Amino acid sequence: MDLGHLAENYHGIHPASPQAGYERLLWRECAPRADRVRVRNHTCECQNVVYELCQAGGLSFVRRIYRSDGVIEHQTTWLRAPEAERLWTRILLGQAR
Numbered sequence: 001m002d003l004g005h006l007a008e009n010y011h012g013i014h015p016a017s018p019q020a021g022y023e024r025l026l027w028r029e030c031a032p033r034a035d036r037v038r039v040r041n042h043t044c045e046c047q048n049v050v051y052e053l054c055q056a057g058g059l060s061f062v063r064r065i066y067r068s069d070g071v072i073e074h075q076t077t078w079l080r081a082p083e084a085e086r087l088w089t090r091i092l093l094g095q096a097r
Contacts, residue, residue: 012044015051016094023096025087027064027074033057041088053088060084062091 034056041053052063059078066072076087090096 011046012042013092014044014047015092018097019094022094023090025076025091025096027076030063030073030075033078043092051088051091053084055081055084062087 037054037056039052040055040060043049043051048067050065050067052065054061054063054075057078060081061078061084062076064074076084079087087096
C-alpha cells in the first residue's frame with residue numbers, strides 16, 4: 001500500500017452544510033489574549049472557510065478563518081474546554097455557524 005499517495009489525497013474534516021434551524025454564532029474580532037495558542041483540531045484547508053478549535057490560557061475557543069481576497073479571522077468567546085468541544089461538534093454537524 002502506498003501511504004504517501006494516501007497522504008497526498010487526504011482531505012481533512014469538512015463541516016456539514018448548515019442544518020435547518022442552525023444557531024448563528026456571535027463571531028468577534030480576534031484579540032490577542034495569550035502569547036501562544038494551540039490549535040487542537042481544524043477543518044480542511046481546501047475550503048474557503050476554515051474552522052480551528054483552539055486552546056490557550058486554560059480556555060478554548062473556535063476561530064473562523066475566511067480565505068478569499070485576503071485573510072479575515074474571527075473567534076467565539078473563550079469557553080471552558082467541555083463547552084468548546086460541544087460547540088466544535090455542533091459546527092461540524094452544521095448545527096451552528
